[in-house]
Amino acid sequence: MAGKAEIFVAVVNDGVTIGSGATAVADQFLVNGTGMVLLSQSAQTGAVIASVTSVTKLAGPYVPIVNMPANVVAGTITFLKIGIDFRDGRAIKTGDVVSLVGNVAGVIATMAVLLAAPFSVVATLSVVAIGTGIYSIYNSEVLDTIATNAKNFFSDKGLESYLDYVCAPDMQIVHKNTLRDVYGNQMLSCNWISETGELQPSAVPVFDENIGGGGVYAPISPVLPAPPPDVIPVVTIGPLEVDDGSDDSGDEYGCCTGGSDGYV
Numbered sequence: 001m002a003g004k005a006e007i008f009v010a011v012v013n014d015g016v017t018i019g020s021g022a023t024a025v026a027d028q029f030l031v032n033g034t035g036m037v038l039l040s041q042s043a044q045t046g047a048v049i050a051s052v053t054s055v056t057k058l059a060g061p062y063v064p065i066v067n068m069p070a071n072v073v074a075g076t077i078t079f080l081k082i083g084i085d086f087r088d089g090r091a092i093k094t095g096d097v098v099s100l101v102g103n104v105a106g107v108i109a110t111m112a113v114l115l116a117a118p119f120s121v122v123a124t125l126s127v128v129a130i131g132t133g134i135y136s137i138y139n140s141e142v143l144d145t146i147a148t149n150a151k152n153f154f155s156d157k158g159l160e161s162y163l164d165y166v167c168a169p170d171m172q173i174v175h176k177n178t179l180r181d182v183y184g185n186q187m188l189s190c191n192w193i194s195e196t197g198e199l200q201p202s203a204v205p206v207f208d209e210n211i212g213g214g215g216v217y218a219p220i221s222p223v224l225p226a227p228p229p230d231v232i233p234v235v236t237i238g239p240l241e242v243d244d245g246s247d248d249s250g251d252e253y254g255c256c257t258g259g260s261d262g263y264v
Contacts (some may be wrong), residue, residue, distance in 0.1 A: 004053070005092075007082040007121040008154055009111060010147035012065075012137050014075040020078030025080060025100065025125070028108045029055035035103030042096040051088035052100065054083035058154060061144060061173045064204070065137065068191045077143065077190070079150050080125070081160075092116045094156065098123075106262070114144050122151045126150055140199040142190060146171050169203040179206075 011025070029036060036052040037058050041191040042235070058079040082100075092098065094116045100108040111123040124138060137143055146167070153165075153173040167188040168174045179185060186203040193200065 003119075004083065004085050005050075005119050005121060006155075007080075007084060007111070007123055008147065008151035009080040009082060009123045009125045010143055010150060011078050011080055011125045012075060012143070013078060023057055025109050026055045026057040026103055028100075036108075038092075038109075039099045039101045040090075040092075040096060041099055044094075047090065048087060049092065049098070050084040050086045052082060053085055054081075055100075056081045056083075056160050058150075058160060058162060060165045061150070061153075061167045063167050064131075064189050065192050065199075066189055068193055070194070074192055075137075077146060078172050079154065080155060092121055093153075101138070112138070114147055120151060120155055137190075137192060137197075137199050142171075142199045142201055149173065163262050169201070171201065 036055075037048045038050040038051050038052060040047050043232050056079055061079065063077040065075040065077065066072070087201055092113055092114055096113040096116070097110060098113060099110045102108050109125050111125045113121060113123050115122040149171050150173060162173075163174050164176050166176055166179050168183050169186050169188050169190060170178055174182070179187060185206055187206045189204040191200045191202045192198070203255045
């Protein structure tokens with residue numbers, strides 16, 4: 001696999017700011033640009049396999065990751081395009097693990113290679129610390145599918161900004177007009193089940209003005225039904241009878257009449 005190639009990367013970012021991790025990796029290229037290389041962590045341990053010629057954050061499509069059952073944003077999935085120039089005799093194969101290494105920062109990120117073709121590579125990258133929990137997403141089949149579909153969309157496109165594009169619920173990247181007309185303004189979201197580490201594709205409604213770009217994403221909180229009113233037992237009491245003495249005829253001993261007592 002000699003010559004130049006592009007690596008399309010699905011990046012797992014933690015936090016609610018869209019693309020924070022992808023931006024951090026892209027920014028490192030500004031500092032380490034002339035000395036950034038791709039290092040193999042697989043069969044050719046420690047071997048430099050390619051020089052990095054560019055790192056581009058592909059602005060626009062993103063996928064929110066919602067922590068369930070808490071229903072709070074745990075992170076996002078965004079995309080990078082990395083240009084590389086292979087060293088003689090070096091190659092990338094499916095299943096390899098490779099690292100971006102800078103001459104200033106050292107190891108910047110580590111990627112898992114999902115698919116290696118002559119001129120394009122699909123990979124996933126996590127900029128999330130292992131201890132945060134959502135690192136488990138890094139090995140998810142759902143993330144693999146998202147990364148592969150992103151590669152199919154971004155290949156052979158010269159643009160870097162796709163602000164009018166969004167990830168649809170079927171994991172395809174489409175224009176916002178298509179999202180409105182075909183998908184009813186439902187975009188892809190992923191529910192991360194914190195107890196099991198599982199990533200499940202889902203869908204959330206989105207308005208046109210919130211599509212693409214960046215910023216902060218907040219999921220729509222579920223509307224819970226109102227609880228039924230408390231049941232208060234009701235006891236019916238009949239009318240009270242008050243004796244005003246008008247029918248005072250005494251008792252069986254002939255006493256206690258209205259005008260006398262038993263001693264008269």
